[in-house]
Amino acid sequence: MDLFLVVFFLIQFxxxxxxxxxxxxxxxxxxxxARSIAIGLIVAFWIFNKSQLVQWLSYPLVAYILYVIHKExxxxxxxxxxxxxxxxxxxxxxxxxxxxxxxxxxxxxRNYFELAKGFSFLWMLALWFNFRKQQKxxxxxxxxxxxxDEENEAKxxxxxxxxxxxxxxxxxxxxxxxxxxxxLKATQNQLIQSEKMASLGELTAGIAHEIQNPLNFVNNFSxxxxxxxxxxxxxxxxxxxxxxxxxxxxxxxxxxxxNQQKITHHGKRADSIVKGMLQxxxxxxxxxxxxxxxxxxxxxxxxxxxxxRAKDKEFNATLTTDFDPTxxxxxxxxxxxxxxxxxxxxxxxxxxxxxxxLNKDNPAFANYKPEVKIITKLFxxxxxxxxxxxxxxxxxxxxxxxxxxxxxxxPTGQGTGLGLSMSYDIITKxxxxxxxxxxxxxxxxxxxxxxPVSLNT
Amino acid sequence: xxxxxxxxxxxxxxxxxxxxxxxxxxxxFEFSFAFSGEDALDYLEGHASEIVMILSDINMPGMSGIxxxxxxxxxxxxxPPIVMMITxxxxxxNYEQAMKFGADDFLTKPVNFVELKxxxxxxxxx
Numbered sequence: 001m002d003l004f005l006v007v008f009f010l011i012q013f014x015x016x017x018x019x020x021x022x023x024x025x026x027x028x029x030x031x032x033x034a035r036s037i038a039i040g041l042i043v044a045f046w047i048f049n050k051s052q053l054v055q056w057l058s059y060p061l062v063a064y065i066l067y068v069i070h071k072e073x074x075x076x077x078x079x080x081x082x083x084x085x086x087x088x089x090x091x092x093x094x095x096x097x098x099x100x101x102x103x104x105x106x107x108x109x110r111n112y113f114e115l116a117k118g119f120s121f122l123w124m125l126a127l128w129f130n131f132r133k134q135q136k137x138x139x140x141x142x143x144x145x146x147x148x149d150e151e152n153e154a155k156x157x158x159x160x161x162x163x164x165x166x167x168x169x170x171x172x173x174x175x176x177x178x179x180x181x182x183x184l185k186a187t188q189n190q191l192i193q194s195e196k197m198a199s200l201g202e203l204t205a206g207i208a209h210e211i212q213n214p215l216n217f218v219n220n221f222s223x224x225x226x227x228x229x230x231x232x233x234x235x236x237x238x239x240x241x242x243x244x245x246x247x248x249x250x251x252x253x254x255x256x257x258x259n260q261q262k263i264t265h266h267g268k269r270a271d272s273i274v275k276g277m278l279q280x281x282x283x284x285x286x287x288x289x290x291x292x293x294x295x296x297x298x299x300x301x302x303x304x305x306x307x308x309r310a311k312d313k314e315f316n317a318t319l320t321t322d323f324d325p326t327x328x329x330x331x332x333x334x335x336x337x338x339x340x341x342x343x344x345x346x347x348x349x350x351x352x353x354x355x356x357x358l359n360k361d362n363p364a365f366a367n368y369k370p371e372v373k374i375i376t377k378l379f380x381x382x383x384x385x386x387x388x389x390x391x392x393x394x395x396x397x398x399x400x401x402x403x404x405x406x407x408x409x410x411p412t413g414q415g416t417g418l419g420l421s422m423s424y425d426i427i428t429k430x431x432x433x434x435x436x437x438x439x440x441x442x443x444x445x446x447x448x449x450x451x452p453v454s455l456n457t
Numbered sequence: 458x459x460x461x462x463x464x465x466x467x468x469x470x471x472x473x474x475x476x477x478x479x480x481x482x483x484x485x486f487e488f489s490f491a492f493s494g495e496d497a498l499d500y501l502e503g504h505a506s507e508i509v510m511i512l513s514d515i516n517m518p519g520m521s522g523i524x525x526x527x528x529x530x531x532x533x534x535x536x537p538p539i540v541m542m543i544t545x546x547x548x549x550x551n552y553e554q555a556m557k558f559g560a561d562d563f564l565t566k567p568v569n570f571v572e573l574k575x576x577x578x579x580x581x582x583x
Contacts, residue, residue, distance in 0.1 A: 216567040224475045403540050
């Protein structure tokens with residue numbers, strides 16, 4: 001009967017120790033079964049009046065449990081503790097065997113067996129307590145370790161946090177540096193660009209001066225030659241040569257005169273180009289004076305419009321103005337800024353006229369309404385001017401060159417390629433502003449002027 | 458009226474002679490030419506009293522038109538000829554300098570001969 005109790009407590013111990021209910025679910029079921037059997041046997045032992053048969057049944061059960069614990073890997077950690085049961089079980093078994101085989105002799109030795117059983121039981125208890133003590137020490141150590149681990153974990157967490165913080169800072173710094181670098185690169189490009197423009201401008205001025213003088217001679221001599229031809233004609237009429245010869249000579253003179261006129265015409269054309277170049281380079285003699293920029297823009301918009309209308313009667317466009325009435329008067333160079341407006345508007349009107357002309361037979365553009373728009377806005381000490389058209393637009397490679405002197409997309413004779421380069425100089429140098437352009441091929445173009453202004457009302 | 462034209466471009470001679478063909482033939486004007494400031498001064502040495510008017514370019518190699526003007530005004534204060542300055546640079550700087558040193562008129566290149574003829578005739582008649 002005492003063995004059943006041992007089995008019962010052993011099972012409890014295993015279940016608690018190894019936490020089988022959660023960790024080894026399979027074993028837990030078997031242990032519960034074994035426990036039930038043990039309880040069943042205890043009950044049977046009492047029912048059958050302390051039957052020796054029931055007592056014997058306890059040995060296979062104990063043996064089997066010990067065997068399983070000895071054999072299975074899962075029980076390794078408690079194996080040594082369980083081994084403390086061995087002496088008690090063996091002594092009990094030997095005692096029972098002896099009693100069975102020689103009941104009469106057993107009686108005389110009974111006390112020894114009882115004593116041995118008691119000792120083995122004490123032995124078992126002693127080991128048990130020892131084990132528990134060890135367990136407690138281990139537990140304590142484990143807790144210490146756990147506490148340390150937690151401390152380490154906390155340290156680790158704080159370190160990780162620090163690292164994350166630093167990483168964040170570094171990332172922000174990197175982004176800022178990258179942005180600064182990008183800005184520097186952009187500024188450098190702008191500098192290179194304006195330096196190019198400046199040297200081209202100077203070159204242009206030099207060339208213009210050199211060309212101007214010989215060109216003056218060409219124009220003057222051709223003009224005087226026309227006069228000479230007229231004189232010659234008059235003189236011939238005074239002579240007495242046959243009329244047929246006179247007519248022939250008159251024909252030659254007329255051709256000569258016409259040639260001279262052609263030379264004059266083309267010379268004048270070249271002269272106007274040179275004039276444009278000189279204007280381009282001319283040190284701005286203009287001084288800044290309080291100007292109504294809205295009125296100036298409006299005036300030049302109309303001027304450009306009527307200029308084109310005079311050449312092309314078919315041409316029509318909507319002029320849209322969106323003026324900021326709060327601008328009042330700002331200090332600018334009115335002639336120079338006027339020239340910029342004229343250039344921008346002329347180009348805008350040209351672009352919309354071209355789009356209309358190119359798509360004359362395209363039904364998709366039947367409803368195309370040419371529009372040129374000007375917007376002014378005073379904001380934060382800066383004057384923003386936008387000149388927008390819904391014309392032909394420009395591809396990137398054209399856009400890249402439009403501020404270079406002599407670059408033009410207009411047919412020969414229609415544009416000098418100086419308008420925008422001059423405008424660029426006027427805005428960026430004389431007014432220390434920004435002239436920028438955005439364009440979408442087929443959609444339109446927008447020129448953006450940004451002028452720093454000192455209010456002068 | 459004797460006129461001295463000072464310009465470093467030799468073709469100026471042909472141009473003036475052709476432009477003022479009639480006037481030269483009529484005897485209204487008589488042109489002499491000098492191709493530098495120094496040349497002009499040399500010429501004036503011998504013909505100081507004959508020359509009524511000087512037309513001078515400003516930008517010339519060597520002595521410039523302005524220097525020539527200064528010298529003339531210094532050397533011939535008694536019988537000062539009329540001096541007209543001609544320049545390719547129509548800037549105010551040149552104009553002010555020319556006027557300061559006693560130029561009588563100021564023309565810009567390309568020379569408008571119709572205008573020049575008119576001016577010369579005014580001087581001739583006046």
